[in-house]
Amino acid sequence: MINPARLSKNAVVKTISLNQVLENLENLIQSRLIGSKNGFYFLSGRDFLCEIRIEREKKAAQKWKKFLKIGKWFQAVPYLRAILASGSLALNNTEEESDFDVLSVAKSGRLYTCRIFLSFVASLFKARRTRYQISAPDKFCFNHYIVDGNLNIKHESLFNAQTYVNLKPVFIEDELFENFYASNLWLNKYVYNFRPEKMFVRRSVRPSLVLRLVAAFGEFVLNNKFGDFLEKILKKYQHRRIKLNPVTYEKGGRIVFNDDELEFHPRSFEAKALTRYNEFLKRFRILFSEEEKDSGLE
Numbered sequence: 388m389i390n391p392a393r394l395s396k397n398a399v400v401k402t403i404s405l406n407q408v409l410e411n412l413e414n415l416i417q418s419r420l421i422g423s424k425n426g427f428y429f430l431s432g433r434d435f436l437c438e439i440r441i442e443r444e445k446k447a448a449q450k451w452k453k454f455l456k457i458g459k460w461f462q463a464v465p466y467l468r469a470i471l472a473s474g475s476l477a478l479n480n481t482e483e484e485s486d487f488d489v490l491s492v493a494k495s496g497r498l499y500t501c502r503i504f505l506s507f508v509a510s511l512f513k514a515r516r517t518r519y520q521i522s523a524p525d526k527f528c529f530n531h532y533i534v535d536g537n538l539n540i541k542h543e544s545l546f547n548a549q550t551y552v553n554l555k556p557v558f559i560e561d562e563l564f565e566n567f568y569a570s571n572l573w574l575n576k577y578v579y580n581f582r583p584e585k586m587f588v589r590r591s592v593r594p595s596l597v598l599r600l601v602a603a604f605g606e607f608v609l610n611n612k613f614g615d616f617l618e619k620i621l622k623k624y625q626h627r628r629i630k631l632n633p634v635t636y637e638k639g640g641r642i643v644f645n646d647d648e649l650e651f652h653p654r655s656f657e658a659k660a661l662t663r664y665n666e667f668l669k670r671f672r673i674l675f676s677e678e679e680k681d682s683g684l685e
Contacts, residue, residue: 495536
């Protein structure tokens with residue numbers, strides 16, 4: 388739900404109850420402005436969307452099994468603090484060709500070491516999407532990394548807000564989960580009355596003491612000057628690959644690579660989605676104080 392604070396000054400916002408919402412939906416159904424089927428609501432004449440959504444939820448259930456089967460092994464990755472499912476999988480709205488978008492949280496000061504190990508483990512299962520694959524169904528797309536010492540995401544927009552409020556934690560400590568959303572209170576500017584509820588997330592990997600001990604041992608071995616040196620070498624190597632990739636300089640997306648964040652969205656759907664959203668609002672004369680803008684794509 389959009390935050391009422393973003394409505395134009397002439398708009399009137401009232402607090403309504405769930406019963407009032409259901410009552411109004413029933414009135415709209417009776418007037419044939421909308422329809423209802425299998426628990427879904429849709430604009431009149433668009434009941435075919437119900438079958439599509441049901442089919443996609445079935446596909447998502449299958450993809451979640453594959454995700455978790457491999458995702459549990461990521462607990463063995465040194466310096467990896469969290470894995471959160473993003474994109475279509477987080478919304479249970481996948482297609483056959485959908486990959487697994489992931490937000491990864493690494494330990495501060497070991498971002499590039501963590502990325503190498505995470506990519507290595509995914510590659511062992513032949514489940515890592517590479518830069519050369521246009522389509523990579525059921526493969527992990529590690530397109531966004533942040534560090535536990537700086538959880539704030541600076542790229543604010545309605546599109547990104549919807550992405551981050553729908554994240555599904557696959558494994559993460561409770562304190563880190565709470566700190567992530569505490570560090571991104573800007574989400575409430577776009578999503579009204581948002582409250583993250585980790586306890587209601589049903590899909591997550593079963594904690595493995597053995598795998599966590601493997602990760603802890605790896606960190607023990609690298610928590611020294613050699614580990615610092617390795618991090619510098621891996622950072623230099625990865626930065627060089629990013630800079631040499633022509634996609635890095637394409638318009639319409641965002642590539643970020645620094646000590647606190649790695650983001651790889653060179654061909655983002657964000658601007659196109661927000662353009663359609665603004666056009667929809669104009670068509671139905673829904674007044675906002677200003678059009679929604681993207682998060683500063685290049």
